[in-house]
Amino acid sequence: DIHMTQSPTSLSASVGDRVTITCRASQNINRYLNWYQFRPGKAPQLLIYATSYLPNGVPPRFSGSGSGTDFTLTIASLQPEDFATYYCQQSDTNPLTFGQGTRLEI
């Protein structure tokens, strides 16, 4: 299985801050890397797919970059609703695997 490692595992920040979360794959996954946001009591939300594509309805303050084994999710200016847990996920090879999550706290 491809192992996904996120860093940091937790992060404290303030509204307006710029934040970057990193995801590293144990082998080349090309650009098949997705990011999700998990908030308590809500259905998880897709934020970024295929490394850098933004789904309709996701605010442009979210962006993604990378290729191969190293990827980043950047939130340009944190909003109150962004305090959540973020997961990366590779879809290059089955079984699909997720990072361990990054908890973003105020």
Place this chain on the structure above:
Amino acid sequence: VQLQESGPGLVKPSETLSLTCSVSGNSLSGFYWSWIRQPPGKGLEWIGYIYSTGSTTYNPSVMSRVTMSLDMSKNQFSLKLSSVTAADTALYYCARVQYDVYSGGSYYIDYWGQGTQVTVSS
């Protein structure tokens, strides 16, 4: 598109866990439908997916115990996991997997249910 999981919240060890995902706002046709779980305090584990033709792909970690199926008439898909143990205690999510040719043939989960807690205990 909305997905809603349903099923027993408590299952006895060695029995079969059965969950159903009801899909509204979209037909099952033309998509992959998936189950993902998260044990308490642990990360997310992809269980597998079923295409609208009935073709399945499972995670080897549970392959010997898992069955996924579709009910096109009810717009539902289901998960059965046999011989459960405490290690199968988790929050179970159903989800839709999108295939996008324009992004280089990528797969991603574009819709999730809110999840349903299943506890394995006698």
